[in-house]
Amino acid sequence: MLMKRRDFLRNTVPAAILPSFINGESITALAPNSFLNAITNYAEETDHVLVIIEMNGGNDGLNMVIPRDTYSAYYNIRANIAIPEANVLRLQGNDKTGLHPAMTGVQQLFNDGKVAIVQSAGYPDPNLSHFRSTDIWMSASDSNEVVNTGWIGRYLASEYPGYPMGYPNAAMPDPPAIQIGSLSSLTFHGPNIGMAMSITNPTSFYRIVDDVQDPAPATRAGKELTYIREIARQTEKFGDSIKRAATNSTQQLPYPDNNGLANQLKIVARLIKGGLKTRVYKVSIGGFDTHSMQTEMSNPMTGKHAELLKELSDAVKAFQDDLAFLGLEDRVLAFTFSEFGRRINSNFSVGTDHGAAAPMLVFGSKVQPGIIGNNPHIPGAGTQSNIPHQYDYRSVYASILEKWFCADNLGLQTVLLKNFQSLPIIQDNACNTNIKPKDDTSLISNYPNPFTTTTTVRYITQGGHTLVQVIDCMGRVVKRLVDGNQTGNTYTITFDSTGLAAGIYYLRLQNGPLQQVRAILKVK
Numbered sequence: 001m002l003m004k005r006r007d008f009l010r011n012t013v014p015a016a017i018l019p020s021f022i023n024g025e026s027i028t029a030l031a032p033n034s035f036l037n038a039i040t041n042y043a044e045e046t047d048h049v050l051v052i053i054e055m056n057g058g059n060d061g062l063n064m065v066i067p068r069d070t071y072s073a074y075y076n077i078r079a080n081i082a083i084p085e086a087n088v089l090r091l092q093g094n095d096k097t098g099l100h101p102a103m104t105g106v107q108q109l110f111n112d113g114k115v116a117i118v119q120s121a122g123y124p125d126p127n128l129s130h131f132r133s134t135d136i137w138m139s140a141s142d143s144n145e146v147v148n149t150g151w152i153g154r155y156l157a158s159e160y161p162g163y164p165m166g167y168p169n170a171a172m173p174d175p176p177a178i179q180i181g182s183l184s185s186l187t188f189h190g191p192n193i194g195m196a197m198s199i200t201n202p203t204s205f206y207r208i209v210d211d212v213q214d215p216a217p218a219t220r221a222g223k224e225l226t227y228i229r230e231i232a233r234q235t236e237k238f239g240d241s242i243k244r245a246a247t248n249s250t251q252q253l254p255y256p257d258n259n260g261l262a263n264q265l266k267i268v269a270r271l272i273k274g275g276l277k278t279r280v281y282k283v284s285i286g287g288f289d290t291h292s293m294q295t296e297m298s299n300p301m302t303g304k305h306a307e308l309l310k311e312l313s314d315a316v317k318a319f320q321d322d323l324a325f326l327g328l329e330d331r332v333l334a335f336t337f338s339e340f341g342r343r344i345n346s347n348f349s350v351g352t353d354h355g356a357a358a359p360m361l362v363f364g365s366k367v368q369p370g371i372i373g374n375n376p377h378i379p380g381a382g383t384q385s386n387i388p389h390q391y392d393y394r395s396v397y398a399s400i401l402e403k404w405f406c407a408d409n410l411g412l413q414t415v416l417l418k419n420f421q422s423l424p425i426i427q428d429n430a431c432n433t434n435i436k437p438k439d440d441t442s443l444i445s446n447y448p449n450p451f452t453t454t455t456t457v458r459y460i461t462q463g464g465h466t467l468v469q470v471i472d473c474m475g476r477v478v479k480r481l482v483d484g485n486q487t488g489n490t491y492t493i494t495f496d497s498t499g500l501a502a503g504i505y506y507l508r509l510q511n512g513p514l515q516q517v518r519a520i521l522k523v524k
Contacts, residue, residue, distance in 0.1 A: 061358030105317025119373030122389030245274030
């Protein structure tokens, strides 16, 4: 005997988490919360949109953003995969750093003043597990704590209290966040419920827009499936607004063919132009876990990594060009992240193993262009070493929340769980709070260097919160020398390395928007 339809729905699918089936495709309404509300509060002044680009697998940042000023050291430590010096793409106004030759699109954007590169972004005591490190980046947690909410989710939750009850409404008729190519990202998880609508893939999106319905089988079960789809369609609060926005905008510049990331970004541009009030989008590109055959043995400029970087670069260039064509580029900021970088040294499989810090790229007409930080220090050939982080990745998050979405300091510390420095990656006219860093090559130093047991660390702080850490060659913080508010001045402190093995370590100073990393050497 067939179960009554009402009983079937009540007993098998909890109404609060009923997945939406629109035109036969699953779209999960993950409760949007705070991040968008914060944006809504400032919508009249900013109307800003953020696009998060995940490079899944652990990107080799050293072959993406290449040190030209220490090229010989770079080549010697990874000769089997090093990009030939003559082929490194030059960047306008910067003689020290270049890009992988596959990234001509990003090169052009950089030269046009639409790219900021944040060197060596990471976190203390890095975790080299794909899953755990991804969770750390998405939750904005320390590596030794487990947080089950995402940084965007926490922000949205504070801005949309009680979501999804009472939404959509006149002030916010659209989903606060949308993720494409992922069912549920921790990034958007709020304290009680997810904060984003998920579109499984670009094909799903176009089926929604074109009203394509997968036929149900001509059976009793098929009739029930048809009924469930119809009920779900009626309860899907944002499906119609997605379709309206897509219908409102059909004229776009061409995007590269056979480029999965470009297909996702094309949808994002179309929805923004169509009037969707969604403020945060997440897209992704996978395949960066390049343990072996990262490059072709005969030509390091070709191979798996080169193909991925070309896909990324071509997609972002097409997206930025399309935004300009649509009159949207001043409203949209995008950035890349990967769960970790790769080792400085290559392996014998023509690849690189899991590492620590790596560059982050920030795109948009409102970025403060240039390169933040220095090229990583590269030790001698044969050394097994990670790149120590110069900037905590959460400083990028903090800068975006503060300078793009205009969040206040108390909100920042609540969302990001503690205080992080603000970086000059967004132009002053966004929220008019940018601080230009001082170009000082001697903010932190030590003497003697090399040293055996103790060395005197000298550092300069401009005042305010000051952090001085000692990091080992694997990226782990082994000593916290200073962590607190100080009056602007020059200070000295003794670093006692008793118990630490001989080798290369790094002094890291963080003071507001300023940071510096210095290599030091302990000898026997």
